[in-house]
Amino acid sequence: MTRVLYLIACAAGPTEYVDKGVGLAQAQGWDTCLILTPSAARWWESRLGELEALTGHRVRSQYKLPGERDALPKADAMLVAPLSCTSLNKWGAGIADTLALGLVSEGVHLGVPVVAMPYFNQAQGSQPAVARSIADLRAQGVVLLDGQDGYESHPPKGGKPASFPWHLALDSVGCLVGPPV
Template structure:
């Protein structure tokens, strides 16, 4: 049986290296469908064909129009990584103004296992809305991979996007599937 992973990436540093995450997921046996926030899609715009070739699928960054057919099969699991502070708080508040937030926001209430791994600095993480959003997502059954179990926020201006722990993110997804 084909295992379908929606990999959803926001405009956070590691999205520059989302191809590493795709390759890691494919090595774990996932058929990866990539969904980007509109800002993240702009980062990859000159090289979008690389992502299409790597996944073998169109990359989504916009809601489809009503008369368009959906190119996405049913997901086995969803991984939102990296999730930015902005996207985390929007999802926690129920704001689904992008396809990258609308899909997981709905899917978790349809029984699709979902994990998120943040990537933002300690100053952003100190905003009270972050703790509230994490709590809201966890209440909905979303596995939030932060701290020692995922990504530990870095001091401002000291992040290392290239070393984003895709292996921990994929291990989190595997734990959801095994449960």
């Protein structure tokens, strides 16, 4: 049986390389469904067809309309990567104003394993809301890979989005869920 991973990407630098994350997830045996925040979807707007061909699924960025069927299979795990500072703080505060945040806000409380790896600079990370949001999400059962356990914030204007450690995030999801059956 194929495992389904929802890869949820926010508007942060590594989202330009989300196809790399999808490819690595697929190499680990995941049927990968891609969900983008509305801002991240704008980055890929002219190339969404490429991502849909890669995943074999519609790329979602908006809530479905009432009465519409779910376009994606049920998730066995969710990975939010890269997680922007804005989305981290909205999620930590319980604000689910995007499909991306709504899925993970609900998923973690439905027993779906949820891993998140942030990507933002040290100035953003110094905002007091960041530490509170991380603590609140961890208290809910979200595995947050920050600092030495995942992604270390970079100096302002010093990020290297092409070298985002997708493999660390995916390995963490694999440890939570176990090997494919």
